[in-house]
Every structure is written in C-alpha cells, then in structure tokens.
Amino acid sequence: xxxxxxxxxxxxxxxxxxxxxxxxxxxxxxxxxxxxxxxxxxxxxxxxxxxxxxxxxxxxxxxxxxxxxxxxxxxxxxxxxxxxxxxxxxxxxxxxxxxxxxxxxxxxxxxxxxxxxxxxxxxxxxxxxxxxxxxxxxxxxxxxxxxxxxxxxxxxxxxxxxxxxxxxxxxxxxxxxxxxxxxxxxxxxxxxxxxxxxxxxxxxxxxxxxxxxxxxxxxxxxxxxxxxxxxxxxxxxxxxxxxxxxxxxxxxxxxxx
Amino acid sequence: xxxxxxxxxxxxxxxxxxxxxxxxxxxxxxxxxxxxxxxxxxxxxxxxxxxxxxxxxxxxxxxxxxxxxxxxxxxxxxxxxxxxxxxxxxxxxxxxxxxxxxxxxxxxxxxxxxxxxxxxxxxxxxxxxxxxxxxxxxxxxxxxxxxxxxxxxxxxxxxxxxxxxxxxxxxxxxxxxxxxxxxxxxxxxxxxxxxxxxxxxxxxxxxxxxxxxxxxxxxxxxxxxxxxxxxxxxxxxxxxxxxxxxxxxxxxxxxxxxxxxxxxxxxxxxxxxx
Numbered sequence: 001x002x003x004x005x006x007x008x009x010x011x012x013x014x015x016x017x018x019x020x021x022x023x024x025x026x027x028x029x030x031x032x033x034x035x036x037x038x039x040x041x042x043x044x045x046x047x048x049x050x051x052x053x054x055x056x057x058x059x060x061x062x063x064x065x066x067x068x069x070x071x072x073x074x075x076x077x078x079x080x081x082x083x084x085x086x087x088x089x090x091x092x093x094x095x096x097x098x099x100x101x102x103x104x105x106x107x108x109x110x111x112x113x114x115x116x117x118x119x120x121x122x123x124x125x126x127x128x129x130x131x132x133x134x135x136x137x138x139x140x141x142x143x144x145x146x147x148x149x150x151x152x153x154x155x156x157x158x159x160x161x162x163x164x165x166x167x168x169x170x171x172x173x174x175x176x177x178x179x180x181x182x183x184x185x186x187x188x189x190x191x192x193x194x195x196x197x198x199x200x201x202x203x204x205x206x207x208x209x210x211x212x213x214x215x216x217x218x219x220x221x222x223x224x225x226x227x228x229x230x231x232x233x234x235x236x237x238x239x240x241x242x243x244x245x246x247x248x249x250x251x252x253x254x255x256x257x
Numbered sequence: 258x259x260x261x262x263x264x265x266x267x268x269x270x271x272x273x274x275x276x277x278x279x280x281x282x283x284x285x286x287x288x289x290x291x292x293x294x295x296x297x298x299x300x301x302x303x304x305x306x307x308x309x310x311x312x313x314x315x316x317x318x319x320x321x322x323x324x325x326x327x328x329x330x331x332x333x334x335x336x337x338x339x340x341x342x343x344x345x346x347x348x349x350x351x352x353x354x355x356x357x358x359x360x361x362x363x364x365x366x367x368x369x370x371x372x373x374x375x376x377x378x379x380x381x382x383x384x385x386x387x388x389x390x391x392x393x394x395x396x397x398x399x400x401x402x403x404x405x406x407x408x409x410x411x412x413x414x415x416x417x418x419x420x421x422x423x424x425x426x427x428x429x430x431x432x433x434x435x436x437x438x439x440x441x442x443x444x445x446x447x448x449x450x451x452x453x454x455x456x457x458x459x460x461x462x463x464x465x466x467x468x469x470x471x472x473x474x475x476x477x478x479x480x481x482x483x484x485x486x487x488x489x490x491x492x493x494x495x496x497x498x499x500x501x502x503x504x505x506x507x508x509x510x511x512x513x514x515x516x517x518x519x520x521x522x523x524x525x526x527x528x529x530x531x
Contacts, residue, residue: 049438051434051437073438074438075435075438077431077435079431081431081434081435083432083449083450084530085454085528085530094436094441095439095441098440098442126530128530128531146439
C-alpha cells in the first residue's frame with residue numbers, strides 16, 4: 001500500500017502553513033520529513049493520517065494494505081499519548097478493544113507487541129511509573145499491535161534525552177529493518193533522518209513547500225558501519241545547508257511573533 | 258613557588274566556617290495527631306469554661322451537655338427520625354441532580370448545539386440561590402417532600418453540570434486524537450477516554466455538591482418541615498434549647514465529615530493512577 005500526499009495546502013486562518021506539497025511513500029519505504037521549525041511538518045503528518053482536514057489537496061492510498069493489518073496508517077506521537085489511568089498492557093490493548101477479535105486473540109497480539117518492545121516485564125505498570133523512553137516504547141508497542149502498513153511518527157524522540165534517543169533509534173532501525181513496514185518520520189533532527197530514511201523530504205520555512213527530496217544512497221544496515229559515517233555526515237551537512245538560512249529566518253519570525 | 262606556598266599556608270590558617278543552610282521551610286507536613294490534640298484541647302477548655310461558670314450555658318452549653326443531648330435524642334428515637342428525614346431528602350435530591358448534571362455536562366462537553374444552548378442557560382440560572390425557588394416549587398409541587406427534594410436537586414444539578422463539562426473539556430485532546438487515529442468509535446472514546454479523563458473533575462464536583470445539598474436541606478427544612486435536622490435545629494433555637502441546637506449542628510458536622518471521607522475513599526480507589 002502506498003501513501004500519497006496530493007497537492008496538500010493548508011492554512012490556519014490567515015496563516016499559510018503548507019503550500020502544494022506532493023509526494024509518495026511506497027510500500028515498505030521510510031520517508032523522513034525535515035525542515036525548519038514551524039514549517040508545517042507535524043501538520044502535514046496529521047493531514048496524511050486523516051486527523052486534520054487540509055484546506056485543499058488530499059491524502060490518498062493506493063493498493064490494499066496487508067490482510068492482517070488492523071489499522072494501516074498508525075501514529076506514534078511525540079508526547080506518547082498514553083492513557084494515564086491504564087496499565088502498559090491496557091494501553092497496548094486499547095486499539096484492539098473495538099475490533100472483532102476475541103480476548104484470547106487480543107491477548108496474543110498484545111503479548112507479541114510487548115515482547116518486541118521489551119515491555120513484557122512492565123505490563124502491569126502505569127505510565128507515570130515509567131521513564132520517558134519506556135513510555136515511548138509503550139507508544140510504539142501500541143502502534144505495532146495493530147500491524148500497521150505505514151507508521152506515522154511525529155518527532156517520536158524529541159521529548160527524550162539524548163541517551164534514550166540513541167537507544168530508541170536502535171529499536172527503530174531494528175523494527176524497520178525487514179522492510180515489511182513503511183514509515184513517515186517527521187523530525188527536526190537531521191541525524192535521525194539520515195540514519196532511518198530511504199528518502200528525506202526537505203521542506204522550506206512556512207508556508208512549507210518541498211525544497212528537495214534527498215535519497216539516502218545506502219541500505220539502513222550499511223549505515224551503522226564505521227565506513228559509512230562520513231558519507232552520512234556529508235549528507236546531513238548537505239541538508240543542513242539547504243535549511244540553515246531558512247531556519248535562521250524562521251527563528252527570527254517566531255521571536256517577532 | 259615560595260610565595261604561593263605562603264599564600265596557601267595563610268589561606269589554610271583562615272578559619273573554616275560552614276555554608277549556612279537556608280533551604281528550610283515552605284514544606285508544611287501535617288503531623289498525624291496534631292489536629293486531634295488541638296481539637297481535644299479546645300473541647301477541654303470549652304468544657305472547663307462552662308464548668309467554672311465562665312460562660313452562661315444557656316448561650317453556650319458545655320460539650321458534655323451537647324453529648325448528653327445527642328445521647329438522649331438517640332435513645333428516644335427522635336435522632337433517627339430527624340436524620341432519616343434529612344438523609345432521604347439529600348439522597349434522592351443529590352442523586353437526581355447528579356444524574357441530570359452528568360448527562361447535561363457530557364452533552365455540553367461533546368455537542369456544539371448542547372454547548373451553545375446549555376452554557377447560556379446555566380450561566381443565567383446558576384447564580385440564583387436555589388433556596389429562593391423553594392416557594393415557587395411549593396406552589397408547583399405542593400407542600401410534601403417534592404419541593405425540598407427539587408430544591409436540592411436543582412442546586413446539585415448546576416454545580417455538577419459545570420464540573421462535568423469542565424472535566425470533559427480538560428481531557429487532553431491528544432488522547433482523543435490518538436483514539437481516533439485507531440478508528441476507535443465515538444461511544445468507546447466517550448467510555449474509555451473521556452469518562453476516566455473527566456472523572457477527577459467529576460469527583461471534585463461531588464465534594465462541592467455534597468455541601469450544597471447539606472446547605473439546601475437545612476435551609477429547606479427550616480422554611481417548612483416537621484422532621485429533619487434543619488427543622489430540629491430551628492425548633493431548638495426557638496425554645497432556647499441550645500444544647501439540642503448544638504447537638505443538631507454536631508450531627509451536621511459529622512455527616513459532612515462522613516461524606517468527605519466517602520469521596521476521599523472513592524478518589525483513592527478510582528484515581529489511584531494519578
């Protein structure tokens with residue numbers, strides 16, 4: 001199943017946020033969206049996932065999702081969006097409650113998702129008892145349980161400290177390794193984009209337009225090798241040079257607002 | 258080198274003094290027995306003042322006289338007669354007002370039409386002291402229990418509706434969007450996200466409506482009732498039976514405390530995740 005953003009334009013009142021953004025995420029592909037702050041990255045993701053109605057243009061799907069997918073387009077949120085009154089396993093089971101699955105089937109799916117994120121021992125704990133990194137693992141577990149075709153990840157690591165970020169980044173690389181699941185990964189962190197994405201969509205400052213689409217010329221497995229480090233760094237610098245001046249302007253704009 | 262060694266030696270000769278601790282206070286912790294000891298002390302002084310004739314018992318009877326009055330009320334059966342009459346009015350009125358308030362509060366929290374209509378009416382009617390409506394309600398409903406119960410229900414209803422819709426409004430939107438992103442149907446979102454999210458505000462509202470109900474039952478009973486704590490207190494005042502009067506007041510206080518305990522217990526049971 002492919003996800004297509006087709007001429008997406010969005011305004012919040014008088015404020016133009018996105019201007020004619022079009023791109024395609026093919027099945028199994030990981031696309032990062034980067035750009036200066038306030039360029040509409042998160043807005044674009046909400047629109048792609050059907051949580052926000054664009055002013056014009058539309059998100060579209062092509063092809064059918066995998067037969068066992070319960071929610072083909074699944075979000076992972078920046079602030080985790082966990083139910084504070086529910087335990088880890090209840091949070092992970094939450095998206096299954098309204099489905100036709102039996103309790104035993106739900107239980108099996110939850111067990112599997114918890115195991116894949118290393119949360120099995122924490123199933124009875126409440127979100128407030130967990131560190132930020134573990135909370136986001138619950139968020140990821142909840143996304144995996146519905147077997148998504150495409151993960152929509154909205155700055156999933158930006159609320160975490162740098163060490164936790166590193167650990168979760170390794171988890172993401174592992175989860176997306178087999179190419180069975182695609183992802184749209186919104187981030188302001190160019191290193192995350194370069195490590196995870198097959199292609200990087202670079203947006204301009206507000207109103208966000210596509211400035212460039214950069215293809216990362218190596219497999220994700222190869223990127224963890226020492227030899228690739230320089231190439232990745234060069235790629236990050238290339239993208240940064242595209243964004244830098246706009247980021248400066250965007251920052252001034254925010255300060256004057 | 259020599260110079261430096263000398264300065265170091267000089268420095269070492271200076272007196273060492275500790276950094277003064279200045280981070281004390283501003284974290285009041287209530288001690289477990291402090292409150293009870295203070296209460297016992299006040300009662301003891303009150304009792305002593307009465308016993309040595311410092312206070313006229315007609316105006317302020319000593320605690321022992323109040324206790325005796327409560328005891329006599331209890332064995333004569335009058336206590337139960339008054340308390341049960343009041344409890345029935347509070348219970349029925351509070352339940353009706355709460356049920357209606359929760360329903361209307363959720364409607365206002367979830368529907369645009371209900372919000373625009375509901376908030377206007379609530380803003381207009383909430384400030385009216387509900388006891389002022391009792392004469393009207395007596396005209397409408399007769400002189401039985403109904404107008405008293407209706408007065409309590411009205412008072413409870415407005416407070417409940419307001420705390421419920423504020424609670425619904427306070428449920429984080431990101432949790433609702435999360436649920437929608439998994440195609441969770443409306444009814445399940447209300448049941449599994451909005452209801453538990455609004456529950457803290459709803460329970461906090463219960464504390465307010467419990468005291469509103471108590472206030473209104475006493476007021477309504479003072480205006481027109483044969484039985485009930487309010488009627489009893491008023492009657493005792495008219496007859497200058499201050500020990501009886503204060504017995505009624507003590508019973509009201511105990512009732513208020515008990516309700517507070519029940520709500521506190523509900524909060525620890527239902528909101529343990531906070």
